[in-house]
Amino acid sequence: MANYQQTAGQGGLAFELRSLKPARGFVTVVISTLMLIVVCAIFAPSAISAGGLAGSLPFAAIIAIVGLGQMLVVQQGGFDLSLAGGVSLAVVITTHMSGGSDAQLFSSIAFALACAVVAGVVNGILVGVLRLNAIVATIGMNALLYGAVFAVSGGVPRITTPLMAQIAGGKTLGIPNSVLFALVIMLIVSFVLKKTVIGRRFEAIGANPAAAHAAGLKVQLYQAMAYVFAQLHYCVAGILISGITREPTAFQGDSLLLPSVAVVVLAGTSLLGGRGFPISTVIAAFFLNQLSQFALAVGVPFSAQTIIQALALVFGIGVYSLRWKQAATKRALKSKMEETDNV
Amino acid sequence: MFKAKTMTAACAVATLTMGFAATTALAETPSWCGPNEASLALLDGFGGNSWRLVTTASGAEEAAKCPSITQYEYADGQGDTQKAISDINSMAARGINAMVVFGDAGPAVLPALTNAHRAGTIVVPYRVNVGGEAGVNYAKFIGSSFFEDGVSWGNWIKEILPEGGNLLFLSGPAGNSQGIDELAGMKSVLDAKYVFINPEPFAVTNWDPSLTQQVLSAEIAKNDKIDVIVSDFGPSLVGALPVFAEFGRSIPALATSDGNSLSCFWEQNKDANPDFKLFTVATGNDNVRLAVQWAVALATGGTPPTDEIFKAPVFENSVSGTPNPVTCRPDLPGSIYLSAEMADDAQAKAVGQ
Numbered sequence: 150m151a152n153y154q155q156t157a158g159q160g161g162l163a164f165e166l167r168s169l170k171p172a173r174g175f176v177t178v179v180i181s182t183l184m185l186i187v188v189c190a191i192f193a194p195s196a197i198s199a200g201g202l203a204g205s206l207p208f209a210a211i212i213a214i215v216g217l218g219q220m221l222v223v224q225q226g227g228f229d230l231s232l233a234g235g236v237s238l239a240v241v242i243t244t245h246m247s248g249g250s251d252a253q254l255f256s257s258i259a260f261a262l263a264c265a266v267v268a269g270v271v272n273g274i275l276v277g278v279l280r281l282n283a284i285v286a287t288i289g290m291n292a293l294l295y296g297a298v299f300a301v302s303g304g305v306p307r308i309t310t311p312l313m314a315q316i317a318g319g320k321t322l323g324i325p326n327s328v329l330f331a332l333v334i335m336l337i338v339s340f341v342l343k344k345t346v347i348g349r350r351f352e353a354i355g356a357n358p359a360a361a362h363a364a365g366l367k368v369q370l371y372q373a374m375a376y377v378f379a380q381l382h383y384c385v386a387g388i389l390i391s392g393i394t395r396e397p398t399a400f401q402g403d404s405l406l407l408p409s410v411a412v413v414v415l416a417g418t419s420l421l422g423g424r425g426f427p428i429s430t431v432i433a434a435f436f437l438n439q440l441s442q443f444a445l446a447v448g449v450p451f452s453a454q455t456i457i458q459a460l461a462l463v464f465g466i467g468v469y470s471l472r473w474k475q476a477a478t479k480r481a482l483k484s485k486m487e488e489t490d491n492v
Numbered sequence: 493m494f495k496a497k498t499m500t501a502a503c504a505v506a507t508l509t510m511g512f513a514a515t516t517a518l519a520e521t522p523s524w525c526g527p528n529e530a531s532l533a534l535l536d537g538f539g540g541n542s543w544r545l546v547t548t549a550s551g552a553e554e555a556a557k558c559p560s561i562t563q564y565e566y567a568d569g570q571g572d573t574q575k576a577i578s579d580i581n582s583m584a585a586r587g588i589n590a591m592v593v594f595g596d597a598g599p600a601v602l603p604a605l606t607n608a609h610r611a612g613t614i615v616v617p618y619r620v621n622v623g624g625e626a627g628v629n630y631a632k633f634i635g636s637s638f639f640e641d642g643v644s645w646g647n648w649i650k651e652i653l654p655e656g657g658n659l660l661f662l663s664g665p666a667g668n669s670q671g672i673d674e675l676a677g678m679k680s681v682l683d684a685k686y687v688f689i690n691p692e693p694f695a696v697t698n699w700d701p702s703l704t705q706q707v708l709s710a711e712i713a714k715n716d717k718i719d720v721i722v723s724d725f726g727p728s729l730v731g732a733l734p735v736f737a738e739f740g741r742s743i744p745a746l747a748t749s750d751g752n753s754l755s756c757f758w759e760q761n762k763d764a765n766p767d768f769k770l771f772t773v774a775t776g777n778d779n780v781r782l783a784v785q786w787a788v789a790l791a792t793g794g795t796p797p798t799d800e801i802f803k804a805p806v807f808e809n810s811v812s813g814t815p816n817p818v819t820c821r822p823d824l825p826g827s828i829y830l831s832a833e834m835a836d837d838a839q840a841k842a843v844g845q
Contacts, residue, residue, distance in 0.1 A: 195713035200739040204709020208702070305542045305843050306701070308730075308753060308826045394702045395731035396753060396826065398541070401702060445710035451666040451696040 174417020175429045177468055181415075182436045185443065193446035201442065203325065207318070207393045209438035210331035211386050213431040215405050216412035217338050218382025220430050223413050224355040225375045226422030227276055227283035231268065232409055234294025235380050236402030238264060239387025241302040244309050244397065251312040261384055268294060269380030273373025287376075302399045309391045317392025327389050331431060334385065339427045351375070356423040408437055411458075415465035437461065524785040525558030526794030530589035532561050532787060534780070537576045537596025537620075539568035542827035542843045543775065544594075549842035550834045551592065551780040560792040563588075573597040577604045584608035590791035592616045592783045599623035605630050614790045618783035619776075619802075621669065631790055634783040636802045638670045641724070641773045642677020644806050645747040648771045649682060649720050652745055652811060656685025657719030660711055662704065663694040664725065674724055689715050699725045705732040712739055720745045726772060727751030727827070736765070745769040749776070750807045753826030755818050758810065770810040770818050774831035776802065781833065807831040 189196045196205075215232055222229040239261045246257035268290060275286035298304075319326050342348035354361040354371045362368045383402070390401050414420065415436065416429035440461055444454040534551045536544060548566060555561050565588060569576030576597055581604055583591055591608065595601045595617045602622050606629045609615045615630035626632050649659065661678070663671025671694045695711065697704040704723075712718065712735055723729055726748035736743045743765040748754070750772035758770045779802040789796040807830075808818045819830055828839040 193714070196710065198713050200735075201709060201713030203738045204713065204735050205706060208706055303545070303844050304539070305545060305827055390702065393731075394705060395734075396701050396727065397731075398700060398702075401700075404700070404703070441706070442710055445707060446714050448691050448714070450691050 174426050178416055178429045178432050178436060182432055182439070185436060185439055189439065189443050193443050196439065196442045196446035201446070205438055205442045207325050207327040209435045210325070210327040211390060211393070212405065212408045212412060212438055213331040213434035214334055214382055214386040214389070215409040216430045216434050217334060217427055218379035219409040220413045220416070220418055220425045220427065221375045222283070222379045223418050223420060224352065224422055224425040225372045226355065227372070227375065229272070229287050229376065229379050230284060230406065231272060231287040231290040231294055232383050233402035233406050234291040234298065235265060235268060235383035236387040236390065236405055237298045237400055238294050238301070239384040240391045240397050240401045241298050241399050243313060243388050243391040244307045245302050247310050249308060249310055251310050254310050254312055258388055261388060262381065264297070265380040265384035266377060269377030272376035272380070276376060277369045277373030298399050304399045306396050306398045308396050313392040314395065317389045327393055330385070330389060334382070335427050335431045342425055342427060352424055411462045411465065412437055414462065521559060522557055524789040524794040524797055525560055526789065526792035527560060528792045529560050529562050530788070530791035531563035531565070532784070532791065533565040533567065533583045533588045533591045535567050535569070535576070535579050535583065535591055535593045537569040537594050538571040543777065543829070545842045546829055546832055546834060546839050547777045547780050549838065550777050550832060551784050553834060554781040554784040555788065558788050558792065561788060569596065571596070573600050576601055580604040580608055584611050584613050588613060590614035590616070590787040592618060592780065592787045594618060595620050595622040602629055614787055616783050616787040619779050632786050632800070634779070634786055634800065634802060636776055636779050636804065638673035639677040640803050642674035643681055644773050645722055645771065646678040646681035648747055648809070649686065652769060653719055658687050658689050658715065658717050660718050660721045661688055661690050661694045662697050662707065662721065662723040664697060664699040666696045670724060678722065689718065697728065699728055701728045701731045704728050705735065708732040709735045712736060712741070718744050720747060723748045725749060726754040730754055730757045733757065742766050743768040747771045749773055750829060750831045751775065752821055752824055752828050752830055755808065755830070756820035756822055756826065758818050759820040770808060772808040774804045774807045775829050776804045777829055777832035777834070778802065
């Protein structure tokens, strides 16, 4: 530390990191994931074996897709609690309406997508236009969607069609198809958000709606559209679940709400809105899924598994939400003042 | 066109069956059905899955055997404890004579049951232990012997694996009493040669097929040798078992509860998986029948049945073929239970397919 050069070097690095600020969330999530892989290799090699990954990656893909959907809403400072209903409705529509027959699979998928658009538009109008609280509006929508789930399925699970199982559960070049779906969706979302005018406006509105409004952007429209595209993500995730899980229940979306928010936070998207980090979100989904696989592979009791996941979430929020540097400076200042007081 | 014809045929068969059942009921009234007229209600804590739909339909079918039952009501708590409690209260207030209650919420519904009991209603909770005691809080509790299920599985495991081996036991939510009782049953017949490789007391799956799939793939990756998988909800494994193929391993022996989708899965995969043996106990839809018999007997002045606990019989055994070989009915929905007393077609109708 006494070495001036070293200090200068660190200062340089810090400067570089500052100039590459968008990468902060990315760096953190990549480092965490690499660390987790190392820990897995040492303590639970089965969690990163080819067979182990083949079993767990499809579920990481699902979390990634719902996470990307949730990210769009969080970018606009919102929250989408209708995720559970949206996913579950897509699952029951694809399994029940197709009635186990491949011939009707694509019409049922089209219907599921149409339902998702309707749900998204209603959410969007309630939150974006009528300015209802996002949590209240989407929790109501969730109840409505679950009503539809019961109307379609009666709560009864049904076996998926062979074609759907092949599409979502199959592999291409040794990679699970669901993972390919997640990667393609990630690329589309990244491209649209970062490289198109619409995407740049979307992020600008998320960062500061008032300024964006003053600049003449259609704030309400963009905010509403976030919910529509979020529902489409949930719908795709639900359709994939109906293929990955042979006999999915009618409540398959319930367990995805928390992970969807967790990956958005872990990826560094502010809960107050603003920039989105699609690639980091997908890596965070892999991280979160791998974390539970690690817990399962180590064989810790269920209670510990839950605690490990919760700690990961706290860690994620801790890294991004607290201003560590500011807090440290404050502390230093305070102790200095106390010292002066004592003297 | 074909579909319409099939539907008509199915309806005709169903009508005939029902007609036949009605005639039989009229011809010989069961001994538990007494002469006094009474009304009966079936109260479910949660009615939204195929197992519950078949169970509810079975309860209605059993009650229909007794001509003294003049009114039959059903209420679904929809997994909401408050609604389940208010259902019990409102049935009692309406003056229903007897109620059979699936108390999913456990002791939370006991005060409502006790009030109904004190108001003179015959209250018969079943399957889920609600606490309290018979005669004070309700008339009779008709439990199910999960311990017996564990014993049946344990005995079969000893038969196919006399030298001992590695067992993987999957059950529902963490700490559920069903899983703990089943484990106690298995441990009562299996000695230390049989090693449970799951975390104590069982691997938690919440009976959710998707979580089951994740748990199973982690366990397979971790353990090179799994000789028997024990699960108390067989059909939830159907999605997860193909994971073995990912590892190039045969699906091992399976001791579980029955379901049409599981039996059909065994049919389709037994040739490719030499170690895949299947043993099932009845999944217990008929537990409700025993509870209905007790409630009706007490309300109408009939003779109560001798059994107070429902013991799920062994249903399928792919090794010995007794009491039944594994039976797949590909023409019927996967979500029905061939072990249930209810006719297969009627079950298909009950689950809406």
